[in-house]
Amino acid sequence: MAAHRRSRKRSAGGHTARTAAAIALAGAATATGFDGPALAEPQATPERIRADVAELYREAEAATEKYNGAKEKAESAQRRLHDLHDETARRRGRLDEARDALGSVAAAQYRGGGLDPALRLLLSENPDGYLDGTALAERVGSRQKAEVGRVRGQLREIEQLRGAARVEVEALTSRRAEMKRHKRTITGKLTAARRLLSRLPPEQRDAGADHASRSPAGPRDGVTASPAPGPRAAEAVAYAYEKIGSPYVWGATGPDAFDCSGLVQAAYRSAGVSLPRTTYAQINAGRRVPRSALLPGDLVFFYSGISHVGIYIGDGRMIHAPNPSAPVRVAPLDEMPFAGAARVS
Template sequence: MAAHRRSRQRPAGGTTARTAATIALAGAATAAGFDGSGHAEPQPAPDRVRADADRLYREAEAATEKYNGAQERAESARRRLRALQDERARREDRLASARAALGSVAAAQYRGGGLDPALRLVLSEDPDGYLDGAALAERVDSRRKAAVGRVRSQLREIERLRGAARIEVTSLTSRRAELKRHRTTITGKLTAARRLLSRLPPEQRAGLDEGTSRSSQGHRDGPAAPGPVTSPAAPGPRAAQAVSYAYRKLGSPYVWGATGPDAFDCSGLIQAAYRSAGVSLPRTTYAQIDAGRRIPRSELLPGDLVFFYSGISHVGIYVGGGRMIHAPNPSAPVRVAPLDEMPFAGATRVT
């Protein structure tokens, strides 16, 4: 029984020893300046989160512009395919008409055939009438040849249209696969950015929302109150109208691939602003930069397009005073921002 009691006391003694060791380690950790939460995952520094989120948003935006370009090419392929299909349908209608005409001529010749022309002339009771009929037959034969030629031409054209349509179907399939790849990249980057931001405590996250991506969001202080730039400050009425439109859209959410009227990505906002002024701009940043006359930064006027990063992956519309209006990323709405918040890549004046 004594042995039994000793066997039950050993674990208690071990627990006491472990408790003492734990207390000693805790005291050592306290002496060393630790808070005792060594097993908890360390909270990332807000500045590091800001930098990482910025990088992910920039990568997502670059993929968004590629997506926009692929979507534009896919839509062009769809339009070409529809035009080819419509033209082929028209050609097939003409082919049916040509075949019907050819069948009528062939049937008439069959009904009127059967005797050698010379013998028919000899036996005819009306040689003059026969000769007139022979001339008509020659003309009918010429029409038959023309009808055959039209049928052959229509068949060749329909085959050409079918080949062109096959090419467009291949192109459209490729564009759709490209869209899927870019969509996967975009959603992956945005999900990673949201997951990164969610690691911060709520109070830090709230502060980050106001200043996240100062290199791509801008801020609300200073002369950012909505108010259109008047036409004397802009190079023309179209530029002034585009700036006015951008001011009216302050606060609109960023949605990748969106072109308004209630949500935008960066190039979608620019396209919509100039569309309101009657100007058609390309869909993507890397096409928009070539849509006007390049100008140096020192000559910027309201309405000019300003581009950022080496890959020309972001665009805003200049509003004067060293500022622009742009659609930053999903963490911030359309807002006013200083140009210096991002690496400046070039500017274009829409004419």
């Protein structure tokens, strides 16, 4: 049996070719540095390259939505922290007023022949520890008790505000770190996509060119045949039409560049409707509607992770911001796996 196995010799040329191919594929996969489709082998067809690019764009867009969500939460944490600092400053002003009132009492006692030791401690630079003693209230008069109680309460409130501020600082730091992680993923995916696209002539570099070429549309096409459910939806559709041709830029919300959820948010903002920033939040911002009941202005979502969104315009088409290789444009719903739809009231 051993002799039989040895008799099945492999040609040196075949082994070398397979090894070279394996090394090339391994090098291509390593070059991306991310989970996802490896760089296509040098002899891949334009269709295969565009498919790999489309997958990289999809993964980059999923990371973009996570980045947008982390950014939105970071901005909220920053606003809350700012408000806490403002409130703390106001409370410290009230504390100073209360301490001034205690100072008036102390001054009267001093003129009357002596300063109560409890007030001397209370008016020191660090009165917190003295205010916690139960003996203090027993050593001062009723007016002093009221002032001491006011100062104690205000100090407690300030400390609570400081604690809340520390929580917000931690949240802000965490969200910023999360944003950096998602940004690294996005830039890595987009770099890998650009490397792939560089293998194709410029006219073949749009991963969705075949779909787009079969779905021409002029201004307002489809809207009159199937009217929007209300003036706000109609206004959002009108805004989207005006932005056709605008570039895709990840994280952008207009007015001159957009990512997919940024375009939807900007369109409805123009109509006076505030939508969340991310696709996975936008799908819950309105009433869910089946695909068979879509009307212009409805939000249409794609992929199982709800990582892409467009604005329905009628006749089975939408306006969306596809990816960095394609500007805002009209496209058929069938261009991507449909995941659901929502109607914003």
